[in-house]
Amino acid sequence: MSVHAVRIVNIVESLLIGNDEAAEVNRARLKAAGVLTVNLMSSPGAGKTTLILRTIETLGDRARLGVIEGDIAGSIDTEKVLAGGAGDAIQINTGGNCHLEANMVHRALGDLDLGKCDVLVIENVGNLVCPTHWALGEHLKLCLVGAAEGHDKPIKYPQIFAVSDVIVLNKIDLIDHVDFDRTVFYESIQALNPGVPIFEVSCRTGEGLDAWTNWLLDRLAMLRKEG
Amino acid sequence: MSVHAVRIVNIVESLLIGNDEAAEVNRARLKAAGVLTVNLMSSPGAGKTTLILRTIETLGDRARLGVIEGDIAGSIDTEKVLAGGAGDAIQINTGGNCHLEANMVHRALGDLDLGKCDVLVIENVGNLVCPTHWALGEHLKLCLVGAAEGHDKPIKYPQIFAVSDVIVLNKIDLIDHVDFDRTVFYESIQALNPGVPIFEVSCRTGEGLDAWTNWLLDRLAMLRKEG
Numbered sequence: 001m002s003v004h005a006v007r008i009v010n011i012v013e014s015l016l017i018g019n020d021e022a023a024e025v026n027r028a029r030l031k032a033a034g035v036l037t038v039n040l041m042s043s044p045g046a047g048k049t050t051l052i053l054r055t056i057e058t059l060g061d062r063a064r065l066g067v068i069e070g071d072i073a074g075s076i077d078t079e080k081v082l083a084g085g086a087g088d089a090i091q092i093n094t095g096g097n098c099h100l101e102a103n104m105v106h107r108a109l110g111d112l113d114l115g116k117c118d119v120l121v122i123e124n125v126g127n128l129v130c131p132t133h134w135a136l137g138e139h140l141k142l143c144l145v146g147a148a149e150g151h152d153k154p155i156k157y158p159q160i161f162a163v164s165d166v167i168v169l170n171k172i173d174l175i176d177h178v179d180f181d182r183t184v185f186y187e188s189i190q191a192l193n194p195g196v197p198i199f200e201v202s203c204r205t206g207e208g209l210d211a212w213t214n215w216l217l218d219r220l221a222m223l224r225k226e227g
Numbered sequence: 228m229s230v231h232a233v234r235i236v237n238i239v240e241s242l243l244i245g246n247d248e249a250a251e252v253n254r255a256r257l258k259a260a261g262v263l264t265v266n267l268m269s270s271p272g273a274g275k276t277t278l279i280l281r282t283i284e285t286l287g288d289r290a291r292l293g294v295i296e297g298d299i300a301g302s303i304d305t306e307k308v309l310a311g312g313a314g315d316a317i318q319i320n321t322g323g324n325c326h327l328e329a330n331m332v333h334r335a336l337g338d339l340d341l342g343k344c345d346v347l348v349i350e351n352v353g354n355l356v357c358p359t360h361w362a363l364g365e366h367l368k369l370c371l372v373g374a375a376e377g378h379d380k381p382i383k384y385p386q387i388f389a390v391s392d393v394i395v396l397n398k399i400d401l402i403d404h405v406d407f408d409r410t411v412f413y414e415s416i417q418a419l420n421p422g423v424p425i426f427e428v429s430c431r432t433g434e435g436l437d438a439w440t441n442w443l444l445d446r447l448a449m450l451r452k453e454g
Binding site: 043044045046071072073074076096098125126127128129130133146148149150152153155156157158159171173174177178 | 270271272273298299300301303323325352353354355356357360373375376377379380382383384385386398400401404405
């Protein structure tokens with residue numbers, strides 16, 4: 001085997017402006033309403049909607065969960081979370097846009113009954129890249145990863161792991177069927193975002209959902225105490 | 228259970244211009260060189276790099292495979308495909324950009340030795356949305372999906388399935404461990420893109436790789452016959 005030089009073409013990203021003010025308006029409104037708001041980001045198929053459904057179920061009477069569903073197309077997820085007991089839910093169809101933006105959330109908040117929500121989960125479009133750059137007005141950024149996606153995702157998509165306030169590793173029931181190296185996964189996240197909480201769950205078996213949900217309730221109590 | 232009305236906020240996408248001319252320049256150059264070029268698109272963690280490695284292995288002496296690797300960061304995939312026998316390979320780091328664009332590929336082609344490639348695979352950034360909108364100069368768009376992502380991906384991300392020339396369903400060794408409904412998957416693709424070829428493979432077990440690779444060789448022969 002010969003040694004190959006790796007040649008790299010670096011292309012600098014363009015700057016984003018303007019979205020942050022709209023996000024601040026949303027954030028203040030949600031805080032005033034005492035609604036802890038989570039921007040849920042992941043690859044397509046990591047299990048965002050299923051995590052929402054299982055979180056509603058695990059929370060039970062302890063807190064009501066509202067949902068803003070962001071999708072390219074369709075309203076199947078909003079139907080699912082309303083059927084699954086969400087306090088209120090609204091669908092945003094981005095018509096091809098690869099991420100939600102603060103003004104879209106602002107419009108959705110105009111239609112959402114915040115009086116029926118203690119926690120609001122904004123399910124972003126499935127995408128590990130673009131949502132990272134757009135604040136929505138959330139109090140917490142949650143990065144969800146499915147075990148079948150591989151332990152190298154923090155290395156390949158570092159920004160989302162660096163900016164997230166909490167990371168959930170889902171589908172741990174599949175860990176024995178895929179080559180997932182927990183040490184690499186944890187160490188690469190630690191390097192990008194030291195001390196960030198990481199929860200392992202299986203939405204299929206229910207494993208780990210209590211710990212995740214209790215942490216979320218603690219964060220809700222903190223937000224309301226600050227308020 | 229009460230019936231809930233689903234409220235939808237539709238946001239119209241903005242138009243993209245300018246990239247297509249650069250793509251045509253790339254496409255003509257690649258065709259003149261007799262190099263069948265595939266734009267490989269998928270979610271993060273669907274197994275793009277592993278499919279490339281297994282395709283190189285299965286092609287053996289029948290065709291040399293070149294690779295352009297698009298990533299947010301890192302060069303681990305380029306190292307892997309060169310070690311795995313790629314004819315030549317080059318890394319593009321997008322510095323945060325969520326998709327490759329034709330001008331990035333144009334720059335990479337300046338450094339790539341096309342004389343060592345019969346087939347060129349351009350591994351796009353892991354993203355089921357943005358790459359759809361950007362022609363690179365490819366002859367074929369390939370959409371790769373991992374079974375663990377779920378059978379509903381064509382419904383949730385319709386554009387990529389609609390524009391692809393071939394679809395590969397990977398990780399079929401996991402099908403028994405996840406709730407994957409083949410009927411829904413196939414029917415929804417058929418509705419979006421009638422007659423598009425779909426290959427089922429497991430890069431882990433090797434199942435299905437011969438059929439996929441033989442199809443690719445047929446397409447290479449067709450390109451050269453047209454030429």
